Amino acid sequence: MSQFVLAVDDLVKHFVAKRSAFGRSLATVKAVDGVSFTLRPGETLALVGESGCGKSTVGRLVMRLIEPTAGRIVLDGEDVTALGETAFRPFRRKVQLIFQDPFASLNPRMTVGEILSEPLMLHDIVPARERRRRVGELLQMVGLQPSHAARYPHEFSGGQRQRIVIARALAVEPRIVICDEPVSALDVSIRAQILNLLKELQARLGLAYVFISHDLSVVKHIADRIAVMYLGRIVETGRADEVFATPRHPYTRALLSAIPVASPEARRERRILEGDVPSPLDPPPGCHLHTRCPYAAEICQTQRPALDDDGAGHATACHFWPTLPEQRDILPAEGKIDPRLERLFGAFAGTEA
Amino acid sequence: MAVDSPMQRAWRRLKRRKGAMIGLGVIVVMILVALFAPLIAPYDPTAQSWSAVRKPPSATYWLGTDEVGRDLLSRIIYGARASLSAGVISVGIAISIGVPLGLVAGYAGGLIDGVISRITDAMLACPFLILAIALAAFLGPSLTNAMIAIGVTATPIFIRLTRGQVLSVKAEDYVEAARAVGNPHWRIAWRHILPNVMPQLLVQATLTIATAIIAEASLSFLGLGQQPPAPSWGSMLNAAQRFLVNAPWMAVWPGLAIFVTVLSFNLLGDGLRDALDPRAR
Numbered sequence: 279m280s281q282f283v284l285a286v287d288d289l290v291k292h293f294v295a296k297r298s299a300f301g302r303s304l305a306t307v308k309a310v311d312g313v314s315f316t317l318r319p320g321e322t323l324a325l326v327g328e329s330g331c332g333k334s335t336v337g338r339l340v341m342r343l344i345e346p347t348a349g350r351i352v353l354d355g356e357d358v359t360a361l362g363e364t365a366f367r368p369f370r371r372k373v374q375l376i377f378q379d380p381f382a383s384l385n386p387r388m389t390v391g392e393i394l395s396e397p398l399m400l401h402d403i404v405p406a407r408e409r410r411r412r413v414g415e416l417l418q419m420v421g422l423q424p425s426h427a428a429r430y431p432h433e434f435s436g437g438q439r440q441r442i443v444i445a446r447a448l449a450v451e452p453r454i455v456i457c458d459e460p461v462s463a464l465d466v467s468i469r470a471q472i473l474n475l476l477k478e479l480q481a482r483l484g485l486a487y488v489f490i491s492h493d494l495s496v497v498k499h500i501a502d503r504i505a506v507m508y509l510g511r512i513v514e515t516g517r518a519d520e521v522f523a524t525p526r527h528p529y530t531r532a533l534l535s536a537i538p539v540a541s542p543e544a545r546r547e548r549r550i551l552e553g554d555v556p557s558p559l560d561p562p563p564g565c566h567l568h569t570r571c572p573y574a575a576e577i578c579q580t581q582r583p584a585l586d587d588d589g590a591g592h593a594t595a596c597h598f599w600p601t602l603p604e605q606r607d608i609l610p611a612e613g614k615i616d617p618r619l620e621r622l623f624g625a626f627a628g629t630e631a
Numbered sequence: 632m633a634v635d636s637p638m639q640r641a642w643r644r645l646k647r648r649k650g651a652m653i654g655l656g657v658i659v660v661m662i663l664v665a666l667f668a669p670l671i672a673p674y675d676p677t678a679q680s681w682s683a684v685r686k687p688p689s690a691t692y693w694l695g696t697d698e699v700g701r702d703l704l705s706r707i708i709y710g711a712r713a714s715l716s717a718g719v720i721s722v723g724i725a726i727s728i729g730v731p732l733g734l735v736a737g738y739a740g741g742l743i744d745g746v747i748s749r750i751t752d753a754m755l756a757c758p759f760l761i762l763a764i765a766l767a768a769f770l771g772p773s774l775t776n777a778m779i780a781i782g783v784t785a786t787p788i789f790i791r792l793t794r795g796q797v798l799s800v801k802a803e804d805y806v807e808a809a810r811a812v813g814n815p816h817w818r819i820a821w822r823h824i825l826p827n828v829m830p831q832l833l834v835q836a837t838l839t840i841a842t843a844i845i846a847e848a849s850l851s852f853l854g855l856g857q858q859p860p861a862p863s864w865g866s867m868l869n870a871a872q873r874f875l876v877n878a879p880w881m882a883v884w885p886g887l888a889i890f891v892t893v894l895s896f897n898l899l900g901d902g903l904r905d906a907l908d909p910r911a912r
Binding site: 341343363364367368370371374375377379382383384385386387388396397400401429430432433443446449450 | 813815822
């Protein structure tokens with residue numbers, strides 16, 4: 279069991295969207311609707327999907343910042359689903375969170391030193407005398423100076439702030455870090471730096487990441503495994519290279535074909551879904567995608583497809599995945615980038631810390 | 632390298648506002664006058680003199696005298712003690728009751744919030760001054776009771792303000808982050824939410840001091856505040872109303888003192904509001 283640092287089993291979260299005058303719920307949003315996944319030590323699992331598909335909710339459920347409606351969360355071999363706020367507190371040393379917006383996730387009235395020493399104090403990780411030194415180490419670990427501890431968050435840039443957020447997450451020496459869109463609020467030029475920092479820290483500290491993102495080009499860069507979510511359910515999961523090379527679910531194919539590529543001449547097949555995402559208040563029955571899927575048949579409207587594993591860890595929730603036409607070249611092969619763009623990338627690569 | 636805390640930045644912005652700095656200057660002078668009243672006042676504020684009844688302003692009595700020959704300047708100077716302490720102490724009472732209740736209501740939510748908020752609504756439904764008069768009359772006329780009455784009456788303002796601010800700060804990512812690193816609830820409320828609510832509370836406190844000074848003057852005017860012969864601006868106005876035609880200076884000076892003090896607090900409060908506004912750079 280403990281080969282996994284995190285195992286999530288059939289996790290469900292319903293939000294009440296409308297209440298009657300007496301507080302009874304009239305309508306619920308099934309933000310997370312039976313999500314299961316596992317995470318091995320040192321591994322990166324990417325949760326991808328468009329806005330509102332429930333990927334951030336999964337992150338917050340694992341962090342126990344919100345209470346699950348049903349399902350099980352097993353953290354490092356221990357079932358933590360039923361633990362209350364106080365009983366769960368020691369487990370916060372094992373799993374930490376990196377937020378999307380580095381301008382909102384640091385308390386503006388605390389110095390960086392106070393922000394970083396707080397978790398050290400709360401979990402009694404280093405004695406009070408050594409906290410200053412440890413804060414300095416943490417700052418150096420994320421590429422900042424120990425002298426920055428005396429400053430306030432507003433004195434830093436977005437990229438630097440995100441480094442501080444990462445340092446705070448690492449202060450408790452966690453095994454799992456949930457990265458909730460950690461680079462999507464940052465300038466493109468900074469993204470690579472932060473992603474490389476995350477990778478480097480993972481290699482050094484053996485961290486496991488749950489990497490939540492809607493940006494597939496970022497995911498491709500960092501993920502070992504991928505879970506694609508659509509309207510609260512995982513529709514496809516597998517090794518990242520495999521999912522990128524041979525996507526099986528129609529939704530994954532559409533998602534991958536939407537990645538912009540830096541080679542205008544490349545030939546690629548486009549899979550564009552018709553229509554909008556249905557309202558999560560009233561998702562379609564059966565397979566959630568059937569309203570937009572070009573391959574939909576009758577069974578899709580009534581029966582929810584199971585996440586069907588091919589035996590090699592690549593699972594797809596589609597009734598017809600074995601019979602769908604094989605699809606390659608959704609992403610053009612590497613190395614066909616315009617030489618001018620390559621020089622531009624080179625310029626940014628030089629600035630990476 | 633200078634450390635630039637959010638409060639220091641706000642102070643820099645406040646210094647650029649003329650109105651606020653004038654207000655602050657007047658308030659500081661008023662406080663000094665109140666503190667050193669015995670050294671500054673030319674006469675004993677309660678000493679009567681039958682040879683100098685209702686004298687207009689002159690070289691001897693700069694602001695004139697009242698109906699029993701007391702020096703108005705000395706009474707204004709001593710009256711500053713009653714007015715300022717009534718303003719500050721009653722707001723202190725309101726804050727020390729209102730802020731914790733608002734913090735609990737906003738942070739805990741649910742039934743606790745429902746109970747606290749409904750009581751607050753009920754109190755706010757009564758006009759401020761009427762409630763203060765009723766309470767003061769119930770407690771009995773004295774300056775201390777007037778302060779308590781004003782303080783209790785001003786409490787719901789602080790409950791509601793704190794609760795609203797807590798609700799908005801509670802939704803910030805850094806509060807979620809504080810929970811994620813393992814802060815207990817009391818520490819989140821105390822260390823992460825309250826400091827971020829303080830600026831708005833400071834603005835409200837400054838403005839409420841102005842209201843409280845008027846309320847004290849009103850209560851004293853009605854005989855429910857400072858008791859004679861001790862001076863207060865409100866009771867001086869009360870005494871003056873019978874002599875408005877013959878000795879208008881008796882009403883003008885305490886009225887002016889109230890006006891200037893209240894205006895100063897309002898100017899400072901407005902300036903603080905602008906200086907502490909996070910959107911202003």
